[in-house]
Amino acid sequence: MSGASEMKVLALSGGVGGAKLCLGLMDVLPPGALGVLVNTADDFEHLGLHISPDLDTLLYTLSGRSHPTQGWGLEGESWHTMEALEAIGGATWFRLGDKDIATHLLRTGQLRAGASLSAVTAGLADTHQLHTQLWPMSDDPVATVVHSEAGDLSFQDYFVGRQCEPRVTGFSFSGSDVARPHPPAIAALQDPSLQAVVICPSNPFVSIDPILSIAAYREALVQCAAPVIAVSPIVAGQAIKGPTAKMMRELQMPVTALEVARHYGNLLDMFILDDSDAELAPQIREATGVEVGVTNTVMKDRESKQCLAQFVLDQVGRVSCE
Amino acid sequence: MSGASEMKVLALSGGVGGAKLCLGLMDVLPPGALGVLVNTADDFEHLGLHISPDLDTLLYTLSGRSHPTQGWGLEGESWHTMEALEAIGGATWFRLGDKDIATHLLRTGQLRAGASLSAVTAGLADTHQLHTQLWPMSDDPVATVVHSEAGDLSFQDYFVGRQCEPRVTGFSFSGSDVARPHPPAIAALQDPSLQAVVICPSNPFVSIDPILSIAAYREALVQCAAPVIAVSPIVAGQAIKGPTAKMMRELQMPVTALEVARHYGNLLDMFILDDSDAELAPQIREATGVEVGVTNTVMKDRESKQCLAQFVLDQVGRVSCE
Numbered sequence: 001m002s003g004a005s006e007m008k009v010l011a012l013s014g015g016v017g018g019a020k021l022c023l024g025l026m027d028v029l030p031p032g033a034l035g036v037l038v039n040t041a042d043d044f045e046h047l048g049l050h051i052s053p054d055l056d057t058l059l060y061t062l063s064g065r066s067h068p069t070q071g072w073g074l075e076g077e078s079w080h081t082m083e084a085l086e087a088i089g090g091a092t093w094f095r096l097g098d099k100d101i102a103t104h105l106l107r108t109g110q111l112r113a114g115a116s117l118s119a120v121t122a123g124l125a126d127t128h129q130l131h132t133q134l135w136p137m138s139d140d141p142v143a144t145v146v147h148s149e150a151g152d153l154s155f156q157d158y159f160v161g162r163q164c165e166p167r168v169t170g171f172s173f174s175g176s177d178v179a180r181p182h183p184p185a186i187a188a189l190q191d192p193s194l195q196a197v198v199i200c201p202s203n204p205f206v207s208i209d210p211i212l213s214i215a216a217y218r219e220a221l222v223q224c225a226a227p228v229i230a231v232s233p234i235v236a237g238q239a240i241k242g243p244t245a246k247m248m249r250e251l252q253m254p255v256t257a258l259e260v261a262r263h264y265g266n267l268l269d270m271f272i273l274d275d276s277d278a279e280l281a282p283q284i285r286e287a288t289g290v291e292v293g294v295t296n297t298v299m300k301d302r303e304s305k306q307c308l309a310q311f312v313l314d315q316v317g318r319v320s321c322e
Numbered sequence: 323m324s325g326a327s328e329m330k331v332l333a334l335s336g337g338v339g340g341a342k343l344c345l346g347l348m349d350v351l352p353p354g355a356l357g358v359l360v361n362t363a364d365d366f367e368h369l370g371l372h373i374s375p376d377l378d379t380l381l382y383t384l385s386g387r388s389h390p391t392q393g394w395g396l397e398g399e400s401w402h403t404m405e406a407l408e409a410i411g412g413a414t415w416f417r418l419g420d421k422d423i424a425t426h427l428l429r430t431g432q433l434r435a436g437a438s439l440s441a442v443t444a445g446l447a448d449t450h451q452l453h454t455q456l457w458p459m460s461d462d463p464v465a466t467v468v469h470s471e472a473g474d475l476s477f478q479d480y481f482v483g484r485q486c487e488p489r490v491t492g493f494s495f496s497g498s499d500v501a502r503p504h505p506p507a508i509a510a511l512q513d514p515s516l517q518a519v520v521i522c523p524s525n526p527f528v529s530i531d532p533i534l535s536i537a538a539y540r541e542a543l544v545q546c547a548a549p550v551i552a553v554s555p556i557v558a559g560q561a562i563k564g565p566t567a568k569m570m571r572e573l574q575m576p577v578t579a580l581e582v583a584r585h586y587g588n589l590l591d592m593f594i595l596d597d598s599d600a601e602l603a604p605q606i607r608e609a610t611g612v613e614v615g616v617t618n619t620v621m622k623d624r625e626s627k628q629c630l631a632q633f634v635l636d637q638v639g640r641v642s643c644e
Binding site: 045082085088102108112 | 369402409410412413420424427434
């Protein structure tokens with residue numbers, strides 16, 4: 001594991017979409033130069049297991065173990081535990097593969113023995129020989145609450161259990177008022193050698209906002225000497241994956257990259273748009289005052305992930321923070 | 323599930339040896355007539371899971387799912403989670419099969435949601451369509467501590483982790499002074515319609531004594547109107563399976579059925595010996611004052627389990643309690 005002092009780029013990420021860009025960043029940066037601050041407000045206890053979906057997606061993606069198309073879980077997974085659980089009437093709505101369960105058992109056992117989530121995660125990253133810092137946003141519990149026309153729902157109930165079907169009216173992050181930020185992440189944001197902060201094209205409402213709901217991060221981002229660069233999760237009025245566009249519609253927001261840029265507001269120094277949205281660039285500059293970069297943001301394969309990552313890093317010289 | 327009122331026979335059992343006789347009893351008794359009071363002092367938390375080895379052995383054996391020769395676990399088990407756990411550096415000394423893990427997940431999830439161990443166990447018995455009451459000895463935690471020349475060891479550390487290698491000097495049962503007995507088990511022991519209590523040929527020190535360490539059980543057994551009949555776990559100076567004989571040697575006890583009968587002392591109304599130990603019968607009668615029955619106690623197959631069970635039940639008329 002590399003120390004934080006070698007870190008040059010800090011990415012803020014949720015699950016799948018964010019992990020893709022992180023993989024690209026990991027590929028194009030030297031070992032140890034990338035840190036990822038990961039949403040943990042989707043974490044939940046299920047069947048006694050502490051499950052950290054976004055941390056695991058990062059862990060599996062960056063270590064090359066993730067399922068190539070499914071968007072979650074491991075490649076070559078088997079399902080014997082789930083089948084047996086179904087046979088004895090257990091809850092199977094959240095699919096846990098046999099190999100994936102090993103991660104949850106290791107984590108849960110260590111947490112119950114008193115380890116912090118960040119220590120457990122560092123151990124897992126080490127075991128997977130990641131040369132990237134993987135940081136949970138907090139060792140304290142924060143839980144996304146989805147306010148919806150079906151009432152207040154826990155995130156996994158909404159996201160997996162109900163397949164994002166209920167219309168959302170807003171979100172809150174239970175525990176974020178008292179959750180402590182991860183100290184090395186704050187230190188990295190304050191470190192003058194940090195070169196860039198990248199807000200990955202994750203869901204702004206339920207992947208990035210939970211991180212920003214811890215006030216110390218928002219403050220550190222505003223004061224950060226390195227440019228903060230967000231990549232739009234909305235491309236041509238649609239989300240590549242997941243419910244971002246659906247949520248925007250339900251929240252009565254135009255489903256455009258402009259609205260995402262507005263959403264992040266004064267945190268940003270630069271916003272990166274997909275080629276297909278190039279015509280929005282002047283509007284975004286005018287509305288938000290941030291620099292805009294335009295490139296292909298659709299990451300279909302490893303090469304396109306690397307290209308986008310390189311493009312993001314190439315913008316650093318174009319923007320200044322003050 | 324049958325109610326306790328139909329129950330005619332209550333068996334006290336640990337794991338494998340006890341489960342064999344319970345299977346025989348289940349086969350020869352009408353549905354609902356058998357209840358099994360099970361040792362839970364081997365229970366432990368491992369990788370965040372609440373594991374109840376003896377309850378599971380009973381559950382799997384009575385439902386026909388147990389591994390036919392291994393002595394623990396399920397038939398047709400797979401090991402994908404263990405392999406993945408090993409690959410990420412997790413603890414694999416306690417082998418958890420993929421199907422078996424489903425039981426632990428179901429139990430752990432329900433316990434963490436506030437259910438009692440007895441309620442979880444009743445649910446599992448129901449799901450497995452058992453017409454036998456399966457009762458944990460207590461819903462409160464009791465833990466066998468193995469005093470040994472290697473120090474005080476938790477049971478699973480001694481039994482699985484160290485393969486019973488350290489010489490034992492004694493045992494204690496942490497929590498048994500405050501653990502509450504399972505109320506239906508006490509009610510069954512006080513019920514005048516109960517016909518027999520069977521102490522299975524389980525390890526006296528670490529399977530039966532933990533149950534007896536809850537004072538209310540010992541008292542209820544002494545006062546029970548039905549005869550208390552124990553089957554010797556020692557046959558011709560050896561234990562069929564497990565460390566009973568080794569423990570007796572280390573505790574400086576002669577490794578004989580007589581010593582087991584003495585160990586249970588005034589709790590017993592009858593003691594059942596293997597044919598190969600027939601010559602001990604007069605000594606046992608003289609030393610303990612209990613009736614002795616002699617039969618084949620080695621349960622090699624389903625039929626021999628049923629024969630032993632029937633023999634035990636046939637003795638009921640031979641003994642009176644007062």
